Amino acid sequence: MRALAFKARVLFATRFAEMAEYRAEVVIWMLSGTLSLVMMLVWMAQAAAAPGGQIRGYSAPEFATYFLSTWLVSQLLVVWVSHELDFQIRQGTLSPQLLRPVDPMWLHVASHVAERLVRIVPLLVMVGLFTWLSGASFTREWWAYPAALGLAALGFSVRFLYEYAIGLLAFWTESSASFQEVVWLVYAALGGMFAPLAFYPEWVQRVAVWTPFPYMLGLPAQLLAGKATLAQAGRGALVLLVWLAVFWVVRLIVWRVGLRKYGAVGA
Amino acid sequence: MTGDRGGAGDAAVRVRDLRKGYVVHEKEPGFLGSLRSFVSRKSRVVEAVRGVSFDLAPGEVVGFLGPNGAGKTTTLKMLSGLLHPSGGEVRVAGFEPGRRENAFLRQITLVMGQKQQLIWDLPALDSFLVNQAIYEIPDAQFRATMAEFTEVLGLEGILKKQVRKLSLGERMKCELAAALLHRPKVLFLDEPTIGLDVNMQESVRAFVQDYNVRHNATVMLTSHYMADVTALARRILVIDRGEVVFDGDLARLAEQGGGGKTVRLQLRRPATPEELGRFGSEVRVDGLSAELTVPRALVSERAAALLAELDVADLTVEDPSIESVMASLFGARAGQAGQPERTPEPA
């Protein structure tokens, strides 16, 4: 147990050092995820131009709050592990990692968590700046914050696992990057990056509730915007837990089968 | 675009007081170190090359030796125009490399044993065709060169395989061919045989030699395999910590380095190191065979004495291997006086 804690600490510290080296890139990654910000601006302009200054009960500042919240949450959900796996499997650099007595997944977990720490300060600065510029106002209910954070953590875990499984597809196909892209599009669309889910066509909403995406992105954002209840948060957490279990198993199976393939033919 | 050729004389390569300093950032290891360098980066200048001067005549082959980090690669990169010197003067084939004129680039090549230019997913032949276009090689010349290289390097059968499916050695052969396709007059070879087996090293060497003779090309070669250097180069340049510490032929390097010759004995009766110590230094005894170093001037005298006083089955006198010469050169410089390394790691 002590040994494990020590391992984890060293692992984490080196990853943090690595990420600190990439601090400029971290800020760039943050700024490159602009879809929510673009949508925010468009909807704000729409609301301002609409009669009554509202669309479906959202005024311009409320749009600002919602989209800034999705932006913030999406920043916490960033996962790049599938790119890394795709690269490692194709270049054969996965092999040395397989020689180590630890599942390489934990290395990736450590980098992602470490990166989140590097990200947090500039992230808060930027949210503050955008809030000030756009006139957004977040909820005053204190419980919404831990609830949103918890959902984001669960959402991150879910996303990490399915992205990991997608990355492992590189064992079989060269196009895991394309699949990743498609899944990202679905995540962004159903997560509510284009608009609050209620704005979507009926049939899209009906499909969306069966996926994890609205609960990992839209729901925590609504919590921060003060438009969701604690009960909804609880239900969302349950759904995410189920998905977490599902993807945990999926990832494990893909990993085992993939390794057998890798062992048999190389990559 | 002929470049100004004035003042270069007829040396193929002319280097005067060449210098290069790298600015490097430093970071302490670990978490605190990252945090600190997060806030402020410390930097300092590494003097990789510190006042190197030499001339190479057209057609000359020179071995460029030195321990790791001596500045060999840095020098070669400056000679090929990839790095701008921080001081001094360079002329290669009459050009100033730093200006990277096309006419200059057509005259030279740089082979880096650790890097590759071939297109990974395609057969090497495709990369050759790309290079043909880039260097504007006429078809006839291209075919002739390919024929020549195919014969000398034994490329038969590997040109149409995807590069990623070639073995390291095969790939290196193709790399060499790609790098020399435009028939450069000046070749800079940076560890061209790294990681290759003895046979493959042999064929790379043979190829370079053949090319040198056929096209009267100037070759500057670095390698940590001494056999490369002894097989190809008569002249040796030794560089250490950015300075030339030796420039001359192989034989003279042996003299300068060891100052003595190695005497090898096969004995019929075992002898103790103390007994042998009277005849020379650095005595090594292993059962019935023994080895000792004898000052150059005293070789015949000591050999006669050995034959007279011991029961010797066989006696040979050799120049010390270049490995041990290098080891003693750098061993001495490193300040461990009179303690040459036992196993002569190639410096």
Next chain:
Amino acid sequence: MRRYLRLVRIFVGATLSAQLEYRANFLGAVLASLGEVGVALLGISILFGQPGVTQVGGWSFREALLVTGFFMLTEGVISVFIQPNMSKIAEAVRTGNMDFTLLKPIDAQFNVSTRNLNVLRFPDLLIGLGLIGYAASGLEVTPGGALAAAVLYGSAVVIVYCIYLGLSTTAFWFVKTQNVTELFSGVFGAARFPVAAFPVPVRFVLTFVLPVAFITTVPAQALTGALGGGLALASPLIAAALFLGTRWFWRYAVASYTSASS
């Protein structure tokens, strides 16, 4: 000039044959293209699908669709022609393979900009053109408008290329700059809507600070005949200025690469 055309032909041949090695990728790429257009359409239909909304920033649905078409087309141009080359710059600097490029007796900028093509994303181009065609079929388009749109889109492509090259060139100084180009894709995301859909200050920024308006909005306006002379003139001028600027920047970067790094 002839020589450079010949080189382009050879480069294209080489990169095409390299990609035909991986035929199976095609399916994944088509899937991604379809996903991309699907989501783009979803985005704009949500926007127009709200009760009482018939136009966004003065643009009807058809006209906005035209912008979406130019957006998809540009995404295609980026992923087929620009990105595959630009991402290799950072990689080449990191692995030291830039050395080989600099040792070649041809213009290095030309070399790094034309070596690669990603044919897999070719469907993006077709989808973009298809969308433009479909949207334009319901609008009144004059031949003069079409010609102007084509010319202006040409300068839009130059602008995009220059921005990418400028950003990728920073790779000579920083580690892992593949991501800098991401920065532009982020900003470029704003081009999926006409600039008029944004609040006024943002519109200003997207036109005069970041030339996003010139990439999709301006060609679309030219096509519908709604473009003023000022913007029509500005686009080629900006393209030319950017081209000269990035060319200078590239040369400066190469010069300092050869004086500093390995």
